[in-house]
Amino acid sequence: MTLAQPPVAPAPVPRRMPAPESHDLLGLVRDLIRREIRPVAAEEEAAGTFPRELFSRLSATGLLALPYPERFGGGDQPYEVYLQVLEELGAARLTVGLGVSVHTLACHALAAFGTDEQRAWHLPQMLGGGLLGAYCLSEPQSGSDAAGLRTRARREGDEWVLSGTKAWITHGGIADFYTVLARTGGEGPRGVTAFLVPGGARGLTAAAPERKMGMGGSPTAQLHFDEVRVADARRIGEEGQGFAIAMAALDSGRLGIAACAVGVAQAALDEALAFTTGRRQFGRPVADFQGLRFMLADMATQIEAGRALYLAAARLRDAGEPFGQQAAMAKLFCTDMAMRVTTDAVQLLGGYGYTADFPVERYLREAKVLQIVEGTNQIQRAVIARHLVGPEQR
Structure with a gap:
């Protein structure tokens, strides 16, 4: 297979505007991503390098503690804001976004079900003491x-x-x-x-x-x-009580996976847009061909739908309302969506999309695991059905 030199990508496509309460925080996160995460993501993933020092810095800056109470060293941020941070981190490097989500999940049991003495003793170090x-x-x-x-x-x-x-x-x-x-x-x-x-x-x-x-x-x-x-x-x-504790943690953790999936899908769309608007075939940009424009439109629509779904579930959680069904829906939809979008992104880049010179092949491989972790998507369907029609008859 012989390929021409890849085109020079234009400037990144502008991203959505964050909610007002998260604007400054997301600005800081995007700055950290630009300086410390994105430049080394492809190289470190290929080498199998875990960014342990980065996680220590995330802990020191409070980014491992966002949804937990301030009195225990947390950031006191709504889940809606925390998930937007996860989306940004997942888009830059899933190892980081998913790692923050797993750490948050690991803290949930103690934060939600521990005694006051246990929380006072352990949580400050777990949330902001450099621990993972x-x-x-x-x-x-x-x-x-x-x-x-x-x-x-x-x-x-x-x-x-x-x-x-x-x-x-x-x-x-x-x-x-x-x-x-x-x-x-x-x-x-x-x-x-x-x-x-x-x-x-x-x-x-x-x-x-x-x-x-x-x-x-x-x-x-x-x-x-x-x-x-x-x-x-x-x-x-x-x-x-452990099983009930575990299931409560997973409801929240599934939202973290949904946010990471939207991040991976958004990164794939951004790459596909940059490529198709910069590459010319038959005398015009590839993005001018209707079939490809429609693919891009469908990808963007699915991403926005997934983002709306996980944010709606987060708002229920922040309001103290039941959100387990919506968390399962968000995890199911967003991860299936990420698989479709990353597959289409590889297709839009053609031969380039199948090479490690472009990140979309990595996004495709990463999207697959999101359909499996925190309960497979078959389990999510069972959870949703149980909410709708009750437990299975045995």
Whole structure:
């Protein structure tokens, strides 16, 4: 296959105007992206480099703490604003956007269900002390069937002893703390309890990172718990409450994935617009051909629909209203949309889109994982249907 030299891309297409309350914050985030994230994103992803120092800076500037209370070191920002920040980070580099979302998810259990003493002791360091978190629910034999987890915790005096294996853990092996769901009682969701486990706990080891088709800079690994001892003071919530805690966290986490998906899709559209308006074929810009113009119009419309959906769900959450159904809808729609948009972006760039010289092939590979994490999109459909017609009859 012989390709001509790629055209010089014009200036980036202007982005939407942020909501007034997030204008200054998003300006700071975009400046950080321009200086520190975008220039090295392609190189570090190709090399499989995790930007640990960047996450320390994000922590120091408060960007790992946005939706949590100020009294515990959080930013006291509405979820609507936090998600817009995630979208920007996801557009620049999904490893960063998804990493912030996972860290926020890992803090949720303690912030929402911990005691006042636990929150005062742990949250300031978790939110602004340079620490990085991970969330441990999935296991090799229980991905979508989260209630079937087998990692066990038995009580010995004032300690719990954890044994088992967790799988598909983002930041596995490099996190400073893990929110871990383990079985303390009988089978099913009522026998699960949540724990806050230090990353350096004795008996906790990580397997080699998974070899993935995308997000090479974000480590994903199994974690092995070999008689890991955790003080009862690190138990979150009541015994047997862990599954409810996990599901509450996932409702919020799904919105984070939706926002990241919109970011990836927006980045792909921006690249496709720059290419098709700058490249000429048959004496005119490629973007002048009606078939391609319609593709671009459809891509932009789908992105705006996804953005509106995740923001609407965030407003429900900010108002204290139920939002689980809308979170599942947002995760489902936005991630399926990102897959379509990134596929079309590769097509619009033609042969260039299939090369690593342009980022759209990376966006396509990254979009795929978003249809899987935080509950596959088949699970999202089951969640939505359950809200509509009730539990399945067995």
